[in-house]
Amino acid sequence: MSDLTADTKRIRDCSRELQRIYDEFTGHANPADGYSQAELGDSRITGAFHSFGSNWKIHREHLADQIRTLGMATEDAADTYDGVDKALADALRREDAAAKQQGPPE
Numbered sequence: 001m002s003d004l005t006a007d008t009k010r011i012r013d014c015s016r017e018l019q020r021i022y023d024e025f026t027g028h029a030n031p032a033d034g035y036s037q038a039e040l041g042d043s044r045i046t047g048a049f050h051s052f053g054s055n056w057k058i059h060r061e062h063l064a065d066q067i068r069t070l071g072m073a074t075e076d077a078a079d080t081y082d083g084v085d086k087a088l089a090d091a092l093r094r095e096d097a098a099a100k101q102q103g104p105p106e
Contacts, residue, residue, distance in 0.1 A: 011078040018071030025064040 033053065037046040 006077075006081040008078040008081050011074050011081070015071050015074040015078065018067055018074065022064055022067045022071060025060055025067065 035046070035049060037043055040046045040049055
């Protein structure tokens with residue numbers, strides 16, 4: 001049987017950082033919002049800027065969904081590792097207690 005170790009604190013830290021990144025992605029407005037031709041000058045620049053903003057919004061939403069999914073997966077992984085570790089430790093304690101009650105083998 002191989003030894004498997006998982007640093008659940010680090011996995012949870014990763015999950016929190018992913019949530020922070022998700023919040024940044026979803027909390028900021030479109031970079032093209034609020035700019036008009038009067039501020040940007042040429043209509044081609046204005047069109048390109050707004051096109052970039054629209055594309056960025058679509059891609060940002062897609063990236064945010066992926067980041068959120070990964071954050072939830074890392075949190076679930078940490079919970080699962082901790083749950084399995086606790087279940088194994090509890091089982092070993094029960095076995096130790098049962099062995100002590102039975103006494104040494106004859």
